[in-house]
Amino acid sequence: MTLAYLCSLRYPHNKTNLADDLRRAADAVALLGSSSADLAALPDAVVLIGQKQIAAARRLLDTRAAWMAATIARRSRPELGHSGLAAQQGFLSPEALIQNWTGSSMGDAYKLVAVGTMMADTEAADKLVEEALSTLSTPDADADADADAVDVADAVDVAAFTAKVPWQAPIARAVTAGTLSVDAAEAIRAGLGQIDAAVTAEKLRVALAVLLTEAPSLNADEVFKRARQMRDRLDQAGITAHEKQAHDDRYLKVYRLSNDNVRLNGLFAPEDGEFVLSTFDSITSPRRGGVRFVDPERAAWAQKMQDDPRSTEQINTDSLVQLPKVAGEADPGRVFGGRRPAVRVIVTEKALTAEPAEPGAAEPAAHGQIQGNPVPISQETIDRVLCDGGCRWVDCDRSPAWTEAHHINDWLTDSGDTNLAEEVLLCHPHHLLLHNQHWKITRTGTQHWLRPPVENDPEQTLIALPSKRVGL
Known part of the structure; x- marks a missing residue:
């Protein structure tokens, strides 16, 4: 010196x-x-x-x-x-x-x-x-x-x-x-880490000198990645320790907010996190300038995703709810121990026997709630859930736990929206059959009808869907 x-x-x-x-x-x-x-x-x-x-x-x-x-x-x-x-x-x-x-x-x-x-x-x-x-x-x-x-x-x-x-x-x-910005400074400090037996102060000084020459052309996230790469090169043994720490730090919290909405907050290790990112990237790639599909079916899917009125965040949310359903359908014994998750609705006797309101009449008071959640639900929702107490398809006995919601008004052709009153429950096989074979469900008041495709019935005679009301 x-x-x-x-x-x-x-x-x-x-x-x-x-x-x-x-x-x-x-x-x-x-x-x-x-x-x-x-x-x-x-x-x-x-x-x-x-x-x-x-x-x-x-x-x-x-x-x-x-x-x-x-x-x-x-x-x-x-x-x-x-x-x-x-x-x-x-x-x-x-x-x-x-x-x-x-x-x-x-x-x-x-x-x-x-x-x-x-x-x-x-x-x-x-x-x-x-x-x-x-x-x-x-x-x-x-x-x-x-x-x-x-x-x-x-x-x-x-x-x-x-x-x-x-x-x-x-x-x-x-x-x-x-x-150097404060953000970049913290990125360097955290990325290079502390002195230990394998990484001396002198080694860190040398790495820092190189990093400070590169930092002006990088943003804070890039600086942190570069600093972490330098630290890993200095401490090969530390890579395993960092990997284990990242795995140990993983968590997923699911909790109810004061307004009774449910929030998820989680942290994934890099390997699992990248898989999660890749999953949602695949689902919403047409929204972010993803690949252009040559296959007609894939191209139609991409166009439908671009035209979907939901926001990208809403699509992610709906997809996250759908993924466990698909997993349970594929292997319920392994994923859920033989029991699929279900939402139960608690209602009063009055709600069970309530007559539908006349056109123009005031909406009836709420008479029910979702079990475990104090938020009241409307009579209309109660009617949908209770009347559709299982798969609504004719002669299907699948319980609510094995069903998923189907939009009566289609997203694209009928300007459908996420309205519980405009949905019925269908088991996964019948839901696929309806969409793939172009069956149609309509509603007249409280009565639901199933309209077959022309290929099945040239007259397309409406088939009354039975009520699946369940007693409590």
Whole structure:
């Protein structure tokens, strides 16, 4: 290590320059306009420049947000107990305080604390180095002292000082200099990991130097992947450990919200996660510019998917519900232990005997609910579920647990929608038969009819579908 190297450790900007940078960035953004209409009127060249100016201003603000997060974390240290800043404000952690006051996610709060703390540690270490430099560069009182002895002593001092500088210091300096975003800094920090027996600080410094030259051309996600690749190359044995950790971290939570909707929240290991992504990519690929099918049937499917009035997210949701049904149909004994999942409806005796409302009359009050869910359901839905208490096909005795909903009004030809009153239950074989052989189900009041295709009955005589009302 040399004095020239130590000098290079100093921050490239002083406090005055950093403040001026922020003011200039804010002024540049303000000049872009004060409304969406102002920005929409800008020419393309100015829009592109403006986006860069906004990114630069945000980066400078994020740097200060990280500094502030580190300050809050330092003043909320565990050893301070209830006198810590976060505890005084009624929060269990500095991250919780930051999340509450900024309206951000907990992940963003952790990121700000992590990067801010890294920057604070680096700044403190650089300050020690700077003080050491001023001491080492002070001329000796004894001008005749042995020069070689002074150089040796200086080298020992330099080694001691540089050992106190964290290997992540270049990340912090890049954020302060405005050449690296807080998001990218956290991606590098998390991707390269920590020092251990196999990966020394020196190895991490070398990898970091390469990564910082590549980072300006990458987004935060790409930076993390690149950093993780570098870490894996440095620690081949760690790949297995990371793989196991990812597998151990997997989870899927299914829970009911306060409004009685049901939410899924999960985390998959890379191998399983990519399979899940591939599954839904296959289902919705026509929506995202997927391959163009030459086969007429596949092309028709792709066109139907593009024309589907549901959003891509709604298609994903409906597909997720359908997949377990298909799995249960294929092998119920293995998937569900011989019992397929079912939804039960609890109704009052009045609901069972209620007559349909006259046209124009007020809707009857709800008399039922889905078992396990307190949300009330309408009389119309009760009629559908109870009357369609199994597969609605003639002479079919499949129970509700083995059925799936069929839209009476077709999605494309009849502008059908997801309306429970316009659906009947059909077992999977009869549902396939209906669509593949072009049978049709219609409804007149509360009576459902089955219309055969011309190939089966040239007169297409309507067949009354029997009620499958079940008693409770």
